[in-house]
Amino acid sequence: MKETELPYWRLSGFYFFYFTCLGILVPYLSLYLDWQGFSASQIGELTAILLASRIVAPNLWAWIADHHGQRIIIVRLTSLAAVIVVAGLFIEQSFFSVAITLLLFSFFWNASLPQFEVITLEHLGKDSHRYSRIRLWGSIGFIIIVIVLGALLEVYTPNIVPMTLMACAAGMWLMSLTVSDTSHQKNEYSQTPLKQLLKRPSVIAFLLMCFFIQASHGPYYTFYTLYLEQFSYPSGLIGQLWALGVFAEIIVFLLVHRWLNQHGTRRILLVSLLLTSLRWLLIAFFPQHLLIIILAQCLHAASYGAFHSAAIAWVHRHFTGKTQGRGQALYSSVSFGAGGAFGSLFSGYLWDTPGPQSIFVIASALSFIGFLVTLVWLKEDDRINKYTP
16 A cells, blocks of 8 residues: 555554553553552452453454444444543542443453554555554553653652543544544455364464463553562653653564564564563562663563564454454453453462562463463464565
8 A cells, every 4th residue: 555545644643542541551550549549459450350351342342343344433432432431530439430440441442452453454455564663653652651641640649640541542532533444445365264263273372372471461561660669669760661661662663564574473473472581580580670670671672562563463364354353352352351361360469479579470481381382383484475675
């Protein structure tokens, strides 16, 4: 597709605001909940609820989209619903009310991204390897919000967290109104029924791998901010460390389309899983050493940037036609949903005993299990023979 035909800034704008929401939830939700007086186990449970709805919501909305089309309508409706639901955080702060609010918010917010991924890839057509150049604006949005909100939290109370979340969700909805529908476009690839795809060893291995690597991120996404606070890191510096990780991710997004063409998804996934395992060990054993923590944050380029780009490419290649939406939804559900919820739960329950160091060691082991699954069962060579710079 020609650059002039691609709605680059409209697609990028949606990712920008979607990931500003993530940039609020990941570093600062636990800080907000801790400020509200919730215990470590309750914070783990609430974060798991936020993630667990990803198991159901993306698949439900994907089934509707794959059978009835109109993906952009679903994105618009679910984005608007997310804006309305998050207002529940202003009403009551009991565990039950916060749990219901996060569950409903996640149900709508998480529904939009897998369908928007399909819309973006359909706009890109045969240039799908250039997906990362659009997706990088989500990472830029994440960086901006963690730095700005981190600085604001040194002046204001964490009560500003839900207000900022509502504003960013509104931006996401407004950007969705500017993106055109792609349901009229014909898919040129043959398609295999979803039930048949799910019986393939490579697909099972891929989903298991995704589960393990995202489960390994549980301690990081749920407690990293609180973990660094225990070692007297100020809020502003913690925000900058989060931003550094995502900046490294952006660098990868600018380069990964070349690596995918040259090396294939399997090699990139294997290297990403090994580096992720190393990253959690560095965080576990060297939290007092800023330079090592900086190095560990740079490894976010592998644990998220390279891994996610390769995973999206793998799903796009193996789930075609009417299974595209459900393929992206399955990736989201099994990894960020089931894997993320499991990671948040175990880290919450083990935070006090045996403690933070142990849960990051467990996280490293989970990522290494994902590496072994990929090495043994994900055998396909997905290199693209014709290299496009």
